Amino acid sequence: MNKVNIIHLNIESKTEKLSLVRDFISGAARDFGFDEESISKIALAVDEACTNIIKHSYNYATDRKIDIKVMPNQKVFKIVITHQGRMFDPNSVRTPDMPEYLSHYRKGGLGMHLMRLLMDKVEYKILPDDKCEVHLIKNLSVKLAQ
Numbered sequence: 001m002n003k004v005n006i007i008h009l010n011i012e013s014k015t016e017k018l019s020l021v022r023d024f025i026s027g028a029a030r031d032f033g034f035d036e037e038s039i040s041k042i043a044l045a046v047d048e049a050c051t052n053i054i055k056h057s058y059n060y061a062t063d064r065k066i067d068i069k070v071m072p073n074q075k076v077f078k079i080v081i082t083h084q085g086r087m088f089d090p091n092s093v094r095t096p097d098m099p100e101y102l103s104h105y106r107k108g109g110l111g112m113h114l115m116r117l118l119m120d121k122v123e124y125k126i127l128p129d130d131k132c133e134v135h136l137i138k139n140l141s142v143k144l145a146q
Helices: 015-032 036-057 098-103 111-118
Strands: 007-012 065-073 076-083 121-126 132-139
Touching: 007 015, 015 036, 015 065, 015 076, 036 065, 036 076, 036 111, 036 132, 111 121
Parallel strands: none
Antiparallel strands: 007 065, 065 076, 076 132, 121 132
């Protein structure tokens, strides 16, 4: 457990590539030692991040690239998603009022909220070379034997 090297996947910005991303992340999380529930949460958070990049940063352009690196370190599972699309201010996304949201039968708009709920830490960075990064971090909880 936890002896995973940095692995990486580079995809085109197409929604049909998201299943490949989920499989890649699920396999890496499983190798790192997460249980199936945690694996599903991590895969969903990464899917949401990539979907947001495809929709909002690349405006559905299918000829752009998304680079995904898994960088495990001891008990921390870190995913860094890099793109060269439009960046946005994550602080501009407020936590939704779920009863209000559900009463209006809205669709979409929960990606950031889900990512924040499912991961221990979500960070956005703008790099000097016009690249943007999304960092998703999940801590490995160790269950003690009873």
